Amino acid sequence: xxxxxxxxxxxxxxxxxxxxxxxxxxxxxxxxxxxxxxxxxxxxxxxxxxxxxxxxxxxxxxxxxxxxxxxxxxxxxxxxxxxxxxxxxxxxxxxxxxxxxxxxxxxxxxxxxxxxxxxxxxxxxxxxxxxxxxxxxxxxxxxxxxxxxxxxxxxxxx
Amino acid sequence: xxxxxxxxxxxxxxxxxxxxxxxxxxxxxxxxxxxxxxxxxxxxxxxxxxxxxxxxxxxxxxxxxxxxxxxxxxxxxxxxxxxxxxxxxxxxxxxxxxxxxxxxxxxxxxxxxxxxxxxxxxxxxxxxxxxxxxxxxxxxxxxxxxxxxxxxxxxxxx
DNA sequence: TCCGTATATTATGAACCATAACATACCGAC
DNA sequence: GTCGGTATGTTATGGTTCATAATATACGGA
Numbered sequence: 001x002x003x004x005x006x007x008x009x010x011x012x013x014x015x016x017x018x019x020x021x022x023x024x025x026x027x028x029x030x031x032x033x034x035x036x037x038x039x040x041x042x043x044x045x046x047x048x049x050x051x052x053x054x055x056x057x058x059x060x061x062x063x064x065x066x067x068x069x070x071x072x073x074x075x076x077x078x079x080x081x082x083x084x085x086x087x088x089x090x091x092x093x094x095x096x097x098x099x100x101x102x103x104x105x106x107x108x109x110x111x112x113x114x115x116x117x118x119x120x121x122x123x124x125x126x127x128x129x130x131x132x133x134x135x136x137x138x139x140x141x142x143x144x145x146x147x148x149x150x151x152x153x154x155x156x157x158x
Numbered sequence: 159x160x161x162x163x164x165x166x167x168x169x170x171x172x173x174x175x176x177x178x179x180x181x182x183x184x185x186x187x188x189x190x191x192x193x194x195x196x197x198x199x200x201x202x203x204x205x206x207x208x209x210x211x212x213x214x215x216x217x218x219x220x221x222x223x224x225x226x227x228x229x230x231x232x233x234x235x236x237x238x239x240x241x242x243x244x245x246x247x248x249x250x251x252x253x254x255x256x257x258x259x260x261x262x263x264x265x266x267x268x269x270x271x272x273x274x275x276x277x278x279x280x281x282x283x284x285x286x287x288x289x290x291x292x293x294x295x296x297x298x299x300x301x302x303x304x305x306x307x308x309x310x311x312x313x314x315x316x
Numbered sequence: 317t318c319c320g321t322a323t324a325t326t327a328t329g330a331a332c333c334a335t336a337a338c339a340t341a342c343c344g345a346c
Numbered sequence: 347g348t349c350g351g352t353a354t355g356t357t358a359t360g361g362t363t364c365a366t367a368a369t370a371t372a373c374g375g376a
Contacts, residue, residue: 012227014212014227015214020288021190023304026300027307028288056170056173061170065170067351073365096323096372098323098370099324123178125307129214129303142182145189145284145288230333233333235358254354255342257341258355
């Protein structure tokens with residue numbers, strides 16, 4: 001349901017258009033598609049690329065750490081780690097227990113820099129028409145929305 | 159990759175947290191999960207529910223109309239239409255060609271009202287901490303982000 | 317030594333989206 | 347009137363993503 005947006009047809013009313021929730025969804029899908037396009041030349045998808053950035057910012061983390069921090073199942077990010085490792089971007093050194101500390105190889109650092117620039121290009125592209133003084137505020141509001149949406153119960157006042 | 163958010167652990171840096179693109183993604187996923195939870199008692203998922211709202215606001219549309227307006231492939235929303243029809247919520251009357259005009263049955267109107275209230279509850283829940291005077295602005299900014307992200311080329315100036 | 321915990325990995329299935337192929341009804345040209 | 351093109355709906359199929367369960371292994375403590 002609902003992949004990208006784009007101003008469709010007139011004469012058809014869009015009851016979802018006035019809802020913040022669905023504008024969020026639409027914007028998110030569009031931004032992800034743009035990011036995927038930006039990353040295509042590097043042979044990475046958004047998940048792999050963000051994993052690379054995350055490891056670059058937290059050298060020595062394990063898959064479990066990543067799973068907790070990014071709220072992803074370790075089983076799901078295992079293929080991503082495997083792909084990055086096979087591409088020669090990661091070093092894996094044994095830690096305590098079965099844990100494996102992940103860090104960037106020299107090659108990985110180069111790739112990470114390219115990924116970082118691709119993310120920056122994407123950010124510039126999508127915030128082109130967002131007033132600079134509103135950007136931080138918007139990020140903060142999105143964070144709040146996130147927390148409120150995740151709160152289990154319905155809506156207790158505050 | 160990345161299902162819900164929630165403040166994870168400290169001592170781990172989150173390079174994605176400062177990016178509007180990923181906050182959008184996280185907020186969107188969280189909001190969708192909250193909406194799905196809100197709709198669960200009605201036996202509908204967000205796609206089916208929004209389809210019902212859309213038909214309610216545009217009685218007589220065909221699947222092709224919906225596909226164009228919502229940017230979904232007709233092949234993908236066929237199962238949704240079928241489910242709503244089987245649930246007795248839709249009337250289907252033959253139109254021109256193979257077209258079938260969709261509208262709400264009496265039962266569908268009742269269900270649509272419940273769906274509408276569920277959407278409203280969800281909106282209230284996620285905008286609890288969004289200042290009222292910022293809401294419209296935020297929707298407009300999201301619309302702009304959407305359009306800019308969808309623009310095919312990279313970033314021509316403006 | 318043995319049990320419990322934590323981690324990584326594999327296998328499997330569900331949900332969603334995209335594409336392609338097919339069937340059918342209208343419309344216009346000849 | 348027939349024929350070909352177009353639009354629509356439907357079915358089938360594959361890919362991607364995510365969740366869950368099961369398995370294997372390493373550490374720590376009773």
